[in-house]
Amino acid sequence: MARRYSGICLSLVVPLATACQHLIPEPISGVSSGAMLKIRDTPLTNLTENEAILSNAFDAIEIETWSSYYTHGDHIAGRNKSMAQWTADKFTGYGIPASLAEYEVLLNYPVSASVSLNYPDGSKYDAQLFEDPVAEDETTTYPDSIPAFHGYSATGNATAEYIYVGKGHVDDFKRLLQLGVDLKGKIALAMYGGPFRGVKVKNAQANGMVGAILFTDPITDSTQDGASYPDGPARHPSSLQRGSVLDLTKYTGDPTTPGYPSKPGAKRTDGHEVLPQIPSLPISYRDATLLLQALDGYGVSGKDVSRDGWVGALNATYSTGPAPNTTISISNIMSSSITPIWNAIGIINGTHADETIIVGNHRDAWIIGGAGDPNSGTAVLVELSKAFGELLKTGWKPRRNIVLCSWDAEEYGLVGSTEWVEEYAPWLSETAISYINVDIAVAGPKPGAASSPELRTVAQDIMTKVKYPKGDFKTLYDAWYALYRFRLDDHGFGNLGSGSDYTAFLQLGIGALDFSMQGSRGDPVYHYHSNYDSYHWMTKYGDKDFVSHTAAGQFLTLLTYHLADDALIPFDLDAMQKGVEQWLRNFLILVNSFSDLEKLQRDINFSGLHNAQKNFTQAATDFTAWTNQEGFRSNDTAVSLANKKLRDFQRAFINPEGLPGRSFYKNVGYAPDVNDGYSAQTLPGPTEALRNGEDRVAARAQVEITIACILKAVEILKVG
Numbered sequence: 001m002a003r004r005y006s007g008i009c010l011s012l013v014v015p016l017a018t019a020c021q022h023l024i025p026e027p028i029s030g031v032s033s034g035a036m037l038k039i040r041d042t043p044l045t046n047l048t049e050n051e052a053i054l055s056n057a058f059d060a061i062e063i064e065t066w067s068s069y070y071t072h073g074d075h076i077a078g079r080n081k082s083m084a085q086w087t088a089d090k091f092t093g094y095g096i097p098a099s100l101a102e103y104e105v106l107l108n109y110p111v112s113a114s115v116s117l118n119y120p121d122g123s124k125y126d127a128q129l130f131e132d133p134v135a136e137d138e139t140t141t142y143p144d145s146i147p148a149f150h151g152y153s154a155t156g157n158a159t160a161e162y163i164y165v166g167k168g169h170v171d172d173f174k175r176l177l178q179l180g181v182d183l184k185g186k187i188a189l190a191m192y193g194g195p196f197r198g199v200k201v202k203n204a205q206a207n208g209m210v211g212a213i214l215f216t217d218p219i220t221d222s223t224q225d226g227a228s229y230p231d232g233p234a235r236h237p238s239s240l241q242r243g244s245v246l247d248l249t250k251y252t253g254d255p256t257t258p259g260y261p262s263k264p265g266a267k268r269t270d271g272h273e274v275l276p277q278i279p280s281l282p283i284s285y286r287d288a289t290l291l292l293q294a295l296d297g298y299g300v301s302g303k304d305v306s307r308d309g310w311v312g313a314l315n316a317t318y319s320t321g322p323a324p325n326t327t328i329s330i331s332n333i334m335s336s337s338i339t340p341i342w343n344a345i346g347i348i349n350g351t352h353a354d355e356t357i358i359v360g361n362h363r364d365a366w367i368i369g370g371a372g373d374p375n376s377g378t379a380v381l382v383e384l385s386k387a388f389g390e391l392l393k394t395g396w397k398p399r400r401n402i403v404l405c406s407w408d409a410e411e412y413g414l415v416g417s418t419e420w421v422e423e424y425a426p427w428l429s430e431t432a433i434s435y436i437n438v439d440i441a442v443a444g445p446k447p448g449a450a451s452s453p454e455l456r457t458v459a460q461d462i463m464t465k466v467k468y469p470k471g472d473f474k475t476l477y478d479a480w481y482a483l484y485r486f487r488l489d490d491h492g493f494g495n496l497g498s499g500s501d502y503t504a505f506l507q508l509g510i511g512a513l514d515f516s517m518q519g520s521r522g523d524p525v526y527h528y529h530s531n532y533d534s535y536h537w538m539t540k541y542g543d544k545d546f547v548s549h550t551a552a553g554q555f556l557t558l559l560t561y562h563l564a565d566d567a568l569i570p571f572d573l574d575a576m577q578k579g580v581e582q583w584l585r586n587f588l589i590l591v592n593s594f595s596d597l598e599k600l601q602r603d604i605n606f607s608g609l610h611n612a613q614k615n616f617t618q619a620a621t622d623f624t625a626w627t628n629q630e631g632f633r634s635n636d637t638a639v640s641l642a643n644k645k646l647r648d649f650q651r652a653f654i655n656p657e658g659l660p661g662r663s664f665y666k667n668v669g670y671a672p673d674v675n676d677g678y679s680a681q682t683l684p685g686p687t688e689a690l691r692n693g694e695d696r697v698a699a700r701a702q703v704e705i706t707i708a709c710i711l712k713a714v715e716i717l718k719v720g
């Protein structure tokens, strides 16, 4: 379900994980620097001996070999144990002992499906629920190609008139109700983009709708110019987006074992909280055009609905409908079972057994290919294991444990990583320093990342050590600078919401970073979750020479190396402190929007929150002053004490109760926005309590919980 990092939204202010999925702004040229980011248009920062060994181990030709391996066989979740074993064997072969961690989880696979448009005159049109085979793109012609379907979708049939519901955001439905459009008993036709697809389907169901059809609109593409794939960079008209329709805003992982690992014999729930009850299917824009056109002239026209992003690029008015007696028939037959999945886990023991860095990528894809999502990351992870193998050969041993994870079943709902985190939660809570995630390593040339604040400075420093392979930039840092120089608050790093495997870690109080290189406006269209996310697309349009793969891999490797081996863990507590300040700032925008602000302030005393934030700032400042003291780094006792504090303060932000109504989400700083699924909501407890009506008692309780967590972090960081 990897969130797609799309270059369409051009906001320079909103963090990268937003409603428009990943934000990668356009490079800005000809504007002089005035930002906090400092241009360093210098040659590469010199590498230390170990850094050079790691960096030089990267070989684009070899990465291409791994990419080719992963993208020529069915590896949908739970269906390719030999690929899992192959991955573990690679780690082991490079000197990193690895084995498979197996779980038994609920998955479903497509059996048969149809979508037809029935015109009032009795004629009908059947949507094509697979992509056109393209001769030059071998894997699109495989007989075992995976058809259009949604992971965890409900088995069912429906025939009904249908309504175009925009992107299926809760506000789109509000607008439809306001316009008097009757939704009950109808089928929803929704555009991809904006909220996570599971949220769209949930909203349709909550409005009494009986099925959902989701289409990709070219309006959200990085380019609509030129020929379409395979002859040019534009989208193939038959491409469609598979993906999970789990409601991940409630919890992730196996729907039937919330909060505990899916081991054989585990007790199971029916998963009804997160599984949809209405059938849904994805279709292409070629087919969506006909469905939209049949609504033209009926209901309210797209122009009059007057919502941002409602009208797309197809030849239709994007009217709401319904068109009387024009119906859609959906049939969706899925086969569900409890199925084994396999994570491949490799471990390098550090000299400090109580400190651990985890690096992970998922391996499963919706299609035979998956050259971008996720196997650009998988190819990079294998090469990363090779690089550490080279360093191990010199007799090097890291200070901290390094765990390499190749996850299964991410696409269905972060299943492999969530179950593993649930199994090892006690050990992770005791020892984890950070989790580094790479899902789509490469789908284009522009770097992007979301992270916990403490990791941002070290990540930028590492970027100065990585050669940028494309354009005029010398280093990855220079490319980053061009994209994000005006992002003063966060230096271009968005906050983590959900959509990939960092989620369970973050919700256990383990800071994380998620890195990706993707396209933005003008770059070739990346066919997300489509058969055309193939090895052939990657070698023709995405990253011909695998040089971006190399850069992404070198970045992740050097970052892992420093987190695992620097004497003092390279966290930036000043950045963390600014992060906490941002939590409060975002929350106060909401508070100040209340018309009865004075009464609200009597109902809820916010000054405790201010005080806690100020105390955190003080603790962070004192801590940094302490570690910058003359002689600090030569005092092993002090360094070791500081590292324990840096490891443990993150856990203070965990509220064991979790959010009301979604107890899986325990981090008081960050949860996925409940109406979006991908983007981050800061201070979710108090924010959601205030937003969801007038329950100020609940809001006050959430404010108190947040204060207590921040002060616990202060206690842990406190020097002396």
Ligand SMILES: *[C@@H]1O[C@H](CO)[C@@H](O)[C@H](O)[C@H]1NC(C)=O
Pocket (backbone or CB within 6 Å): 046
């Ligand atoms: C980097 O290495 C080069 C060549 O070895 C050397 O001339 C230069 O001074 C070094 N730069 C720094 C900043 O250490």
Ligand SMILES: *[C@@H]1O[C@H](CO)[C@@H](O)[C@H](O)[C@H]1NC(C)=O
Pocket (backbone or CB within 6 Å): 069, 070, 071, 072, 073, 074, 075, 079, 080, 082, 083
């Ligand atoms: C598993 O993946 C490998 C590598 O892509 C492929 O060769 C093999 O056919 C796949 N196995 C199955 C059962 O699909």
Ligand SMILES: *[C@@H]1O[C@H](CO)[C@@H](O)[C@H](O)[C@H]1NC(C)=O
Pocket (backbone or CB within 6 Å): 293, 315
């Ligand atoms: C758009 O659709 C209308 C009818 O719905 C048709 O007359 C027109 O030719 C179409 N335009 C294009 C560019 O296909």
Ligand SMILES: *[C@@H]1O[C@H](CO)[C@@H](O)[C@H](O)[C@H]1NC(C)=O
Pocket (backbone or CB within 6 Å): 120, 324, 325
């Ligand atoms: C829709 O069909 C019904 C019967 O099938 C018919 O009575 C009705 O007039 C039709 N409505 C329109 C607007 O064509």
Ligand SMILES: *[C@@H]1O[C@H](CO)[C@@H](O)[C@H](O)[C@H]1NC(C)=O
Pocket (backbone or CB within 6 Å): 114, 156, 157, 330, 331
């Ligand atoms: C659902 O539709 C399919 C295809 O039209 C049909 O074969 C099947 O019998 C239907 N199932 C039910 C329960 O109506």
Ligand SMILES: *[C@@H]1O[C@H](CO)[C@@H](O)[C@H](O)[C@H]1NC(C)=O
Pocket (backbone or CB within 6 Å): 097, 349, 353
């Ligand atoms: C790593 O450490 C664990 C726990 O102490 C131990 O069980 C394991 O054998 C060690 N692995 C290696 C390769 O030394």
Ligand SMILES: *[C@@H]1O[C@H](CO)[C@@H](O)[C@H](O)[C@H]1NC(C)=O
Pocket (backbone or CB within 6 Å): 605, 606, 607, 608, 611
């Ligand atoms: C609000 O709380 C602060 C301490 O957190 C306290 O000093 C102050 O008196 C309280 N204000 C009211 C009106 O209760």
Ligand SMILES: *[C@@H]1O[C@H](CO)[C@@H](O)[C@H](O)[C@H]1NC(C)=O
Pocket (backbone or CB within 6 Å): 611, 615, 711, 714
């Ligand atoms: C916050 O810091 C102030 C000033 O150092 C101190 O007086 C106060 O006790 C601290 N509050 C808490 C709850 O730690």
Ligand SMILES: *[C@@H]1O[C@H](CO)[C@@H](O)[C@H](O)[C@H]1NC(C)=O
Pocket (backbone or CB within 6 Å): 635, 636, 637, 638, 641
């Ligand atoms: C080293 O650090 C420890 C812990 O902060 C401190 O107690 C000790 O006095 C320091 N030793 C020296 C020689 O500064």
Ligand SMILES: [Zn+2]
Pocket (backbone or CB within 6 Å): 001, 002, 003, 362, 373, 374, 410, 439, 440
């Ligand atoms: Zn993915």
